[in-house]
Amino acid sequence: MSGPVIRTRAPSNIALVKYMGKKDAARNIPSNSSLSMTLSDLSTFVELRLFEGAPGMTWVAELPSDLPSSRSAWEVPRLNAAAQERFQRHCIRVQGGVQELLKTWGLFSDSSFKKLELRTANNFPASSGIASSASSFAAMTLAFAAATAAEPSVFAAKFSGAAQPARILAALSRQGSGSSCRSFAGPWVAWSDEDMDPISTSAMPEMAHFVILIRKEPKAVGSSEAHLRVQSSPLWQGRQERAEQRVVQVRNALMEGNLSILAQETWREAWEMHSLFHTSSQPFTYWQPGTVQGLHFFSQFMQDAEPPIVTLDAGPNIHLIVPLRNKELWRERLKKEFPESALLEDTPGLGANFVV
Numbered sequence: 001m002s003g004p005v006i007r008t009r010a011p012s013n014i015a016l017v018k019y020m021g022k023k024d025a026a027r028n029i030p031s032n033s034s035l036s037m038t039l040s041d042l043s044t045f046v047e048l049r050l051f052e053g054a055p056g057m058t059w060v061a062e063l064p065s066d067l068p069s070s071r072s073a074w075e076v077p078r079l080n081a082a083a084q085e086r087f088q089r090h091c092i093r094v095q096g097g098v099q100e101l102l103k104t105w106g107l108f109s110d111s112s113f114k115k116l117e118l119r120t121a122n123n124f125p126a127s128s129g130i131a132s133s134a135s136s137f138a139a140m141t142l143a144f145a146a147a148t149a150a151e152p153s154v155f156a157a158k159f160s161g162a163a164q165p166a167r168i169l170a171a172l173s174r175q176g177s178g179s180s181c182r183s184f185a186g187p188w189v190a191w192s193d194e195d196m197d198p199i200s201t202s203a204m205p206e207m208a209h210f211v212i213l214i215r216k217e218p219k220a221v222g223s224s225e226a227h228l229r230v231q232s233s234p235l236w237q238g239r240q241e242r243a244e245q246r247v248v249q250v251r252n253a254l255m256e257g258n259l260s261i262l263a264q265e266t267w268r269e270a271w272e273m274h275s276l277f278h279t280s281s282q283p284f285t286y287w288q289p290g291t292v293q294g295l296h297f298f299s300q301f302m303q304d305a306e307p308p309i310v311t312l313d314a315g316p317n318i319h320l321i322v323p324l325r326n327k328e329l330w331r332e333r334l335k336k337e338f339p340e341s342a343l344l345e346d347t348p349g350l351g352a353n354f355v356v
């Protein structure tokens with residue numbers, strides 16, 4: 001017999017100050033604090049179907065049946081056996097970790113609906129410089145937690161908009177994928193050790209986000225490997241102190257709406273993370289000729305009164321965050337400067353939630 005269907009959606013996020021290196025690899029405790037902007041549209045959609053039967057979770061390589069926009073906008077990720085096992089381990093982790101919250105909410109259950117079927121889809125192309133692990137783990141964490149509750153719909157209603165449950169679920173999600181914990185709130189979110197910490201500011205103008213797709217091929221060095229290799233760089237020394245200081249500077253700049261400091265510190269941070277990659281004992285780079293061209297192009301704006309906020313994730317593609325009022329101007333500039341590259345567009349968002 002089939003039971004409830006749970007639908008969740010979580011956006012990805014882009015770090016201005018990066019999580020790079022782990023203090024505790026087993027629990028994904030970062031070496032330094034980080035700070036990011038949560039996206040709005042670019043996201044993972046999850047559909048979790050519950051059935052009576054032997055406990056277990058299976059990922060099904062199909063689009064969810066009911067998507068929030070045109071089906072052609074969504075892609076089923078390609079997951080190998082190891083990635084599917086990682087999802088299964090995460091399901092067990094969330095089922096165990098959410099028990100306290102369920103008891104507090106009177107939603108503890110030993111329901112007979114234990115067999116789960118998971119379908120996931122992303123509305124951004126794979127390897128596009130958008131962290132799909134952040135959005136997918138955030139969306140899955142919510143769905144697995146609700147599936148463990150006596151009444152998933154009551155869980156969903158209680159979760160929506162509540163700050164403390166978002167922190168609890170973010171901490172569980174972090175153990176599956178570190179940066180996913182920052183997708184539980186928005187638009188601006190800090191993360192230190194085990195804590196996801198939303199930043200509230202009224203000083204920032206409305207912002208727009210672009211990704212310049214320099215290259216779409218999967219990256220040669222995954223983020224788990226990058227977290228390890230950076231620690232062998234001579235630049236690793238002092239990295240924690242610099243990153244902590246930068247989080248404070250960026251946080252203050254957000255509180256003051258100081259776009260100039262935001263842009264300068266974000267720019268330095270992107271260079272710093274990539275310099276760690278370039279100088280590790282087994283050096284690697286994500287940069288492509290188009291990345292270098294882009295960095296050259298954007299460097300000329302850094303002294304402007306309102307420079308664009310420019311960053312790179314662990315990949316060749318360039319992220320740009322600018323005031324919404326300048327969006328058209330930047331779109332035209334980007335199309336002219338990068339005629340060969342596709343552009344993704346988004347705005348800041350509020351984080352993972354249920355879709356009802």
Ligand code: PMV
Pocket residue numbers: 014015017018019020034131133177178179180223224313314
């Ligand atoms: O969450 P992970 O382990 O995939 O690490 C991602 C880290 C970066 O995306 C490179 C930076 C960040 O803070 O998002």
